[in-house]
Amino acid sequence: MKLARRVLELAESATLAVSAKAARLKSEGIDVISFGAGEPDFDTPELIKASGICAIKEGQTRYPKPASGLIEAKQAVCQKLARENSLKYTPDQVIITTGGKMAVYLAVNALIDPGDEVLIPKPYWVSYPEIVKLAGGEPVFVMGAEENSYKLSAVELAAAVSDRTRMVLLNSPSNPSGVTYTPDEIRSLAEVLSRRDLMVVSDEIYDRLLYDGHETLSYAAAGDRAFSQTVTINSASKTYAMTGWRIAYVAGPTEVIKAMAKLQSQTTSGAATFTQVAMATALTADQAPVEAMRTEFERRGRHMHERLTAMKGVRCAKPTGAFYCFPNVAGAYRKLGVSGSAAFADRLLTEANVAVVPGVAFGMDDHVRLSFAASMQQIDAGLDRIEAFLR
Numbered sequence: 001m002k003l004a005r006r007v008l009e010l011a012e013s014a015t016l017a018v019s020a021k022a023a024r025l026k027s028e029g030i031d032v033i034s035f036g037a038g039e040p041d042f043d044t045p046e047l048i049k050a051s052g053i054c055a056i057k058e059g060q061t062r063y064p065k066p067a068s069g070l071i072e073a074k075q076a077v078c079q080k081l082a083r084e085n086s087l088k089y090t091p092d093q094v095i096i097t098t099g100g101k102m103a104v105y106l107a108v109n110a111l112i113d114p115g116d117e118v119l120i121p122k123p124y125w126v127s128y129p130e131i132v133k134l135a136g137g138e139p140v141f142v143m144g145a146e147e148n149s150y151k152l153s154a155v156e157l158a159a160a161v162s163d164r165t166r167m168v169l170l171n172s173p174s175n176p177s178g179v180t181y182t183p184d185e186i187r188s189l190a191e192v193l194s195r196r197d198l199m200v201v202s203d204e205i206y207d208r209l210l211y212d213g214h215e216t217l218s219y220a221a222a223g224d225r226a227f228s229q230t231v232t233i234n235s236a237s238k239t240y241a242m243t244g245w246r247i248a249y250v251a252g253p254t255e256v257i258k259a260m261a262k263l264q265s266q267t268t269s270g271a272a273t274f275t276q277v278a279m280a281t282a283l284t285a286d287q288a289p290v291e292a293m294r295t296e297f298e299r300r301g302r303h304m305h306e307r308l309t310a311m312k313g314v315r316c317a318k319p320t321g322a323f324y325c326f327p328n329v330a331g332a333y334r335k336l337g338v339s340g341s342a343a344f345a346d347r348l349l350t351e352a353n354v355a356v357v358p359g360v361a362f363g364m365d366d367h368v369r370l371s372f373a374a375s376m377q378q379i380d381a382g383l384d385r386i387e388a389f390l391r
């Protein structure tokens with residue numbers, strides 16, 4: 001059978017591959033501790049579940065109309081962006097999508113032509129380069145200094161942008177590093193990009209999961225030019241523990257949103273109607289469940305980071321957001337006789353029964369990603385195993 005070249009050239013999602021191997025070992029009765037998860041280990045808050053169930057019972061089970069999203073969901077998004085991000089959008093500047101991944105896919109396909117360059121800071125979320133390549137674009141990678149937790153300075157960003165750069169894909173707080181740009185850092189990046197003819201896609205799906213008093217700024221809020229240059233992506237997945245509901249949203253210039261809506265109308269036909277109702281409830285109801293999850297992630301993240309950095313040969317930036325630690329473990333490669341993060345993760349899984357995601361999937365082969373969306377007890381048990389494995 002002849003498969004299309006675009007699919008043959010596509011890398012498989014490494015995060016899913018690790019979970020699959022860990023699941024196989026578990027099914028063989030092996031006690032695997034998994035730090036591979038890219039999703040909260042909490043259940044969707046009751047109020048949100050009840051809203052979705054009620055919507056189904058009330059007959060909200062037909063095609064979403066319009067395909068770009070229900071008006072009440074768009075209004076709830078506008079409220080959220082005004083309340084939490086000081087961003088003033090109207091419903092015609094919003095689209096509701098079947099998850100944040102589809103949101104990135106639609107934004108890239110609405111804006112990128114074959115040959116256009118898309119600047120992607122490293123470490124990057126696994127799907128960015130593949131989505132850009134599917135659209136015929138060329139991913140160009142750039143990385144900040146390790147001392148600055150790989151965050152880009154204005155100078156580094158300015159040096160990386162070329163005449164062919166059509167888009168910059170930003171993600172703060174970051175998956176996989178958990179690192180977050182400060183408001184001043186965002187403003188300095190915006191200062192550079194405001195002078196260029198390009199669009200910024202700002203993936204802010206971890207914006208509510210910030211730790212130790214860390215603050216950030218929505219990229220579009222960095223000024224009028226930033227506002228008109230930015231497509232802001234957010235999702236219910238991580239904030240409200242709704243990964244399985246497949247529901248997210250995007251705000252940006254009307255023209256871009258319209259183009260994305262056109263693509264959506266010819267692909268998914270939009271997000272399931274009742275999940276849109278549930279997301280509207282999530283965004284407008286009492287936010288106490290989010291704070292409860294955030295506090296717990298903060299406690300776990302601090303603990304995981306403390307223990308990892310105490311291990312010999314391990315360096316790790318402190319996660320200020322999201323729910324991941326991204327330690328540099330290359331110090332152990334020679335002793336273990338491995339040449340990169342995939343072999344390291346495989347040995348760790350096979351010999352110590354701990355699942356982590358190889359950093360190579362995020363563009364950095366000296367690292368591995370550990371999710372702290374796991375109980376404190378699992379975190380300690382897994383870190384005990386890693387410590388013994390590295391000794």
Ligand SMILES: Cc1ncc(COP(=O)(O)O)c(C=O)c1O
Nearest residue numbers: 038099100101125175235237248
């Ligand atoms: C940075 C980032 N963007 C987007 C997504 C997509 O999330 P979803 O499609 O569940 O909304 C993820 C999920 O892991 C992510 O980490």
